Amino acid sequence: xxxxxxxxxxxxxxxxxxxxxxxxxxxxxxxxxxxxxxxxxxxxxxxxxxxxxxxxxxxxxxxxxxxxxxxxxxxxxxxxxxxxxxxxxxxxxxxxxxxxxxxxxxxxxxxxxxx
Amino acid sequence: xxxxxxxxxxxxxxxxxxxxxxxxxxxxxxxxxxxxxxxxxxxxxxxxxxxxxxxxxxxxxxxxxxxxxxxxxxxxxxxxxxxxxxxxxxxxxxxxxxxxxxxxxxxxxxxx
Numbered sequence: 482x483x484x485x486x487x488x489x490x491x492x493x494x495x496x497x498x499x500x501x502x503x504x505x506x507x508x509x510x511x512x513x514x515x516x517x518x519x520x521x522x523x524x525x526x527x528x529x530x531x532x533x534x535x536x537x538x539x540x541x542x543x544x545x546x547x548x549x550x551x552x553x554x555x556x557x558x559x560x561x562x563x564x565x566x567x568x569x570x571x572x573x574x575x576x577x578x579x580x581x582x583x584x585x586x587x588x589x590x591x592x593x594x595x596x
Numbered sequence: 597x598x599x600x601x602x603x604x605x606x607x608x609x610x611x612x613x614x615x616x617x618x619x620x621x622x623x624x625x626x627x628x629x630x631x632x633x634x635x636x637x638x639x640x641x642x643x644x645x646x647x648x649x650x651x652x653x654x655x656x657x658x659x660x661x662x663x664x665x666x667x668x669x670x671x672x673x674x675x676x677x678x679x680x681x682x683x684x685x686x687x688x689x690x691x692x693x694x695x696x697x698x699x700x701x702x703x704x705x706x707x708x
Contacts, residue, residue: 485639512693514695514696516696521700521701522698522700522701523685523700524640524685524696526695526696529693529695536693537693537695574696576694584630584642584645585694585696587640588639589637589638589639
């Protein structure tokens, strides 16, 4: 399978704990995006990487959230001191970034439940 | 602020009928739009896109219409099939890094 993969698919944690999610984009895609989706809503943009550089962050990304893409390939999203309001689906997407090819390919998401 | 929204949260259609899903957007500067399909437990899947210099674009069984005058998008699905049951989002591509601004979604149910 050469699509975007995310791990884990589901995560249940207690309030106050830290969690980390991983995203493996499509090989050679230099653009990587993180989104958050709550039930019944469309995904909301969180942050964007071009290669290893984090170029844009949404105001939704509080200081408890940190994302990295150290080698310009896979990315991690960490949430520290989780709160119940962090419960959501976290989606990763990648695109080639080539001119005229804007399509973002989404992974299956990681569903986080904070108890 | 900018927003992309949908008129109908749910839509039920008979198998074989045509489906029309509508969407309103507020940012008149938007120049690129995408329709996504999201099935349960999966990420959004690209269906079709359209740029603001077009008013219609057709794909396989799908057509997107853009009316810039009233800032309205629609997605037409011909001969709707059970596999079309999903949530559909219209989305606007925004900014230098092509981030996607999604609307709240319309749930399409196909009645066999």
